[in-house]
Amino acid sequence: MITAGCDVGSLTVKAAVIRDGSILGYEIIPASADAINSAHRVMDVLLQRLDLSYEDLDYCVSTGYGRKIIPFAGDNLSEISCHGRGAHFLNPSIRTIIDVGGQDCKAIRVNRKGKLKKFLMNDKCAAGTGRTLELAAESMGIDISELGQLSEKSANPITLSFICSILIEIEVRQMILEGEDAVDIAAGVNNLVASRVAGLVRNLPPKQDIVMTGGLAKNTGVVTSLEEKLKTTFVSLPEDPQAIGALGAALFAADRA
Amino acid sequence: MIYAGCDLGIVAAKAVVIDEDSFLGFDVLPYKNLPRHAAETVMATTLSSAGMDDEQPAFCMSTGYGRRAVEFSDDTILDVACLHRAVKEINPAIRTVIDIGGHTLQIFTVNKKGCIMENVSIQRCITGTGLFLDVMARVLEMPLEEILAASLEAKDPTPLTSQCVVQAESEVVSRVNEGKDRRDIFAGVVSFTAIRISSVIRKVKLRGEVAFAGGMAKNKYVRRHLERNLEVKFDSLGGLDPQVMSAYGAALLARDREK
Numbered sequence: 001m002i003t004a005g006c007d008v009g010s011l012t013v014k015a016a017v018i019r020d021g022s023i024l025g026y027e028i029i030p031a032s033a034d035a036i037n038s039a040h041r042v043m044d045v046l047l048q049r050l051d052l053s054y055e056d057l058d059y060c061v062s063t064g065y066g067r068k069i070i071p072f073a074g075d076n077l078s079e080i081s082c083h084g085r086g087a088h089f090l091n092p093s094i095r096t097i098i099d100v101g102g103q104d105c106k107a108i109r110v111n112r113k114g115k116l117k118k119f120l121m122n123d124k125c126a127a128g129t130g131r132t133l134e135l136a137a138e139s140m141g142i143d144i145s146e147l148g149q150l151s152e153k154s155a156n157p158i159t160l161s162f163i164c165s166i167l168i169e170i171e172v173r174q175m176i177l178e179g180e181d182a183v184d185i186a187a188g189v190n191n192l193v194a195s196r197v198a199g200l201v202r203n204l205p206p207k208q209d210i211v212m213t214g215g216l217a218k219n220t221g222v223v224t225s226l227e228e229k230l231k232t233t234f235v236s237l238p239e240d241p242q243a244i245g246a247l248g249a250a251l252f253a254a255d256r257a
Numbered sequence: 258m259i260y261a262g263c264d265l266g267i268v269a270a271k272a273v274v275i276d277e278d279s280f281l282g283f284d285v286l287p288y289k290n291l292p293r294h295a296a297e298t299v300m301a302t303t304l305s306s307a308g309m310d311d312e313q314p315a316f317c318m319s320t321g322y323g324r325r326a327v328e329f330s331d332d333t334i335l336d337v338a339c340l341h342r343a344v345k346e347i348n349p350a351i352r353t354v355i356d357i358g359g360h361t362l363q364i365f366t367v368n369k370k371g372c373i374m375e376n377v378s379i380q381r382c383i384t385g386t387g388l389f390l391d392v393m394a395r396v397l398e399m400p401l402e403e404i405l406a407a408s409l410e411a412k413d414p415t416p417l418t419s420q421c422v423v424q425a426e427s428e429v430v431s432r433v434n435e436g437k438d439r440r441d442i443f444a445g446v447v448s449f450t451a452i453r454i455s456s457v458i459r460k461v462k463l464r465g466e467v468a469f470a471g472g473m474a475k476n477k478y479v480r481r482h483l484e485r486n487l488e489v490k491f492d493s494l495g496g497l498d499p500q501v502m503s504a505y506g507a508a509l510l511a512r513d514r515e516k
Contacts (some may be wrong), residue, residue: 012426033434103423126384126423159320163381165423166388167360170267177290 001144003059005249006039008066011102013038015046025050025233026243035066046237061249079245086248090237091109096206100216102130107204115240127163128196130215133168136189151221152188158188190221198229261314263505265323270295271504272303282307283501292323318511341504347495352465357473359387368466375461385453387472393446396429397439404443411444451482466492474499502515
């Protein structure tokens with residue numbers, strides 16, 4: 001049995017395919033404003049790479065912001081359930097998932113079977129999300145993927161005055177032009193995001209083992225800063241953390257097929 | 258002797274120069290990248306417009322988000338103190354001050370003795386401020402003044418629901434992709450901005466005459482919405498540009514200090 005999951009986020013769109021409980025492959029590409037188009041694109045790329053067609057899929061579940069309008073999905077589920085399921089499948093010791101996406105931040109608790117126990121979400125304010133880093137990186141003239149590595153060299157992280165992503169964009173740009181060290185600015189921005197996320201996670205409260213998923217899991221600066229603030233070490237996942245949602249969706253699809 | 262006030266905001270630098278008994282000149286300089294340079298430039302142009310190229314202020318007070326970056330100022334002070342001082346001078350009957358700038362949204366009231374009674378200041382969110390409108394205009398790829406004027410022609414304003422500027426950006430992008438008219442979209446943005454501002458203002462009991470300061474006070478569309486929503490008529494401020502009210506108060510405080 002071959003099933004697929006498609007996770008349509010605000011910044012990226014992901015697809016995963018599993019066969020009889022094993023991962024065949026997954027794909028992550030930038031999203032466009034058109035969710036249906038984005039979903040088709042990522043699924044086309046993945047299926048082509050795996051030498052499969054839509055007809056080979058027994059079932060597909062969609063998740064993420066755009067989940068309800070994906071035509072090739074038989075069902076859709078919240079990204080919270082899918083993230084929890086996907087992470088737990090890859091590492092059954094996981095009980096807490098921290099998922100920081102493009103515009104929101106979620107903290108999820110699952111039980112020993114991977115079932116959702118509790119979650120907290122900040123979706124009213126994009127401070128401390130991917131957008132903050134994206135705008136800061138733009139102001140610094142670098143790619144968002146470079147922020148983590150750049151910050152590692154910092155001995156004196158800058159303390160920023162603001163938390164709103166738009167104000168951070170301006171403050172970072174002005175600091176760069178006033179000659180402040182990009183390394184320290186990058187560290188300051190990562191610390192800011194980590195602070196916001198830590199605040200949310202503490203309210204859950206978290207339980208070991210903890211894993212980070214979503215785009216920000218790849219930013220080593222944010223991950224290290226967050227581990228320091230929560231006084232813990234995260235476990236890692238054997239697969240790309242950004243693909244967890246799509247993977248969980250594919251697993252739910254196998255239940256339904 | 259002349260005295261100066263410099264208000265270094267996040268999107269514009271403002272300066273006012275006064276002497277012992279009159280207002281000599283002011284200037285407003287929107288800037289993007291270099292706050293220190295903007296402050297120096299606006300002070301130079303203000304002195305120049307007042308015919309004071311060769312005279313240095315006896316005392317300069319700076320205020321605003323960038324007050325500590327104003328290298329030529331003699332001291333710094335919070336903008337609320339400046340606004341308070343300015344309204345005392347302009348019209349003592351003013352006992353409510355609404356200040357909305359590039360990223361600020363605050364309101365305070367004073368009693369008849371001049372003591373501050375209530376003060377609500379939105380510190381961490383730019384929804385309802387000048388930058389909020391700037392970002393939305395940027396998403397629509399039009400100059401702010403142009404889309405503001407065009408939004409008056411809106412036939413069917415598109416409601417905006419996102420409370421956060423980043424989410425509002427995404428929402429506006431979706432509306433554009435759906436083919437909605439930009440004028441309708443921006444009319445919805447302006448209306449949302451006025452509603453958001455009103456909800457902050459309503460946290461405070463309005464007293465006496467009401468002053469509307471800051472760059473947003475020059476936006477006649479928002480101004481009209483607010484006067485209607487709140488059923489008030491804003492004080493004319495003696496014809497003073499509302500965007501320089503903080504800088505004016507700073508100049509007055511500079512003069513008070515030297516006397």
